[in-house]
Amino acid sequence: MTDRQRQPKIAILSESIGVIRMIIFPAFLIFFKGENNWQIKLLVVAGILALSVVFGILKWWCSTYEITPHEITLTQGIFVKKRAHIPFERVQTITRTQPIYFQPFEVFKVSIETSGKNDDKLEFKALLLPQIEAIEALRKQAQTKITEGSSIAAALPKVDAQYQINNRDLCLYALTSLGSLGTAGGLFVAMTTLNDFLPNRVQNYLDSWINNQTFEIYAVLLVFVVIIGVLGAFIRLYNRYFQFTISRTGVHLGITHGLLTKQNIQLRISRIQAVHYEQSLLRRLVHLVSVSVLLASSVADKGDKIKQTCIMPVVKENDTTDVLQRFVPKYHFPRPEKAPTVSGASVYQLRYIFMLDCLVLGVAFILYGLVKYMTNMHVPYELLILSLIAVSLFGYSLIATYIKMLDQAVYFDDDYLVIQTSLNFTKHTYFIPREKIQGFKTSQSWFMINKNIQHFSVFVRDSDSAQHVTLRYLKQSAIQEIGNWATRVK
Structure with a gap:
């Protein structure tokens, strides 16, 4: 298996779609904003599509890969040739993604990541399942070594474990997601942007209609947008985590999920840096927890802002420990205790x-006043709207801050540090093995010095960067105790 190979020809489709995504916005401007007639506009768009197909063919032809028992090499580039080598023993995660347009052909997009930076990885636009399984087999063979495998394998049960999310919990997870707010905001931005491309007559009609509506109509429109946002978030999350299944084989975890776009991730247990529990405000009410892990690799979920890898989108709070220990048996999950903050810590943070x-x-x-003065802009119910914005901002941020201070908790024993905090009403709990801590720091403002108060932050490796977990307004004596524990040599 040393001959140079090309990816299946269906990769041309993936390459062409990538080119189209790069030029879709300029094509959109040409089609709707140009002064030419429809025939010329269609001709230009057809030319752009044809150009994307040509570039897709060239990129496919110039991309070759080579596999040996020890490493995989990928060569690509039309004008500048780039060749990347990754030994199988350095591979941390293998992610295969199958968009809906690939499913009839039984091919997958594949990403092979190491523990290096984000560009230290290989990306294949299309591979057949036997080719992927051959790569995974060589990876497992290369990583079966006495130096790593004997000690870990001895501690693992002989029987492999598997867990699949049930449909009821998945629906609860999707319905309790606050991502609907982002969907509603995106819908509003899209409608505002689309308005600029409408004919002037239609724009004037819409502006006149909006400016002449009552407050009740605005409220109804707002409720309608929120409902659309909730439905959009539900469909997005249900599609992403449909039939989410996690399994353990030896020292590797396998994760599969997806309805329209299917994804499979293979990762090594030894590369887990910390286990992360997440509970939004709504999920606290229904006692559900989302579980992810922080990995030492360049893998990242492009659909999320954070780069953690989800291993259980939703699990019942009381079952979390029993379920997780089947997949990460070396971890234990004690409940943290209230953080040793100083008296009046909540007041300091609220202030x-x-x-x-x-x-x-x-x-x-x-800034709003300047824009209003320069554009002579008129906003109906201006004072009421500005007042609602101010009250909402103060109310939301102050209540979220108070909850944050109540949620702060910490625990440590010989092997683990557990930190609990919250952000925007979402509770986060990190279970960090002592040997995985990258470092920590303390900070204090000038008025905190005489009060012996400090903020405390722990650094944990997360993909190709670090996650900072912070507790605020702790007693200096407590921070010193944690610091002595972290730096103590066993």
């Missing part, structure tokens, strides 16, 4: 957030 809100609102209102 800080209040001052920050005043600064943000002051700058925003000044």
